[in-house]
Amino acid sequence: MGKKVVIIGAGAAGGSAAAEARRGDPSLAITLIEQRSEVSVAA
């Protein structure tokens, strides 16, 4: 089973963290959790 990353908050920082993690390891399973109904488009 591959590595998993869970990021809390889909604001600018959360989106940037997800993108950076994906660049660092394309095989990661990334879960981005956001309490609101929409995510930021700023990242």
Ligand SMILES: Cc1cc2nc3c(=O)[nH]c(=O)nc-3n(C[C@H](O)[C@H](O)[C@H](O)COP(=O)(O)OP(=O)(O)OC[C@H]3O[C@@H](n4cnc5c(N)ncnc54)[C@H](O)[C@@H]3O)c2cc1C
């Ligand atoms: C009124 C206002 C106007 C702004 N205008 C600009 C602008 O024009 N240009 C600019 O560059 N910057 C602007 N900023 C600043 C910019 O919004 C912040 O610098 C940036 O959003 C910070 O990003 P962040 O990801 O650190 O935090 P946030 O954007 O606050 O993201 C954190 C996210 O985590 C989520 N979250 C928190 N707790 C939980 C939880 N327990 N479970 C799930 N999700 C959770 C929140 O819902 C949120 O979506 C403005 C800020 C404000 C307040």
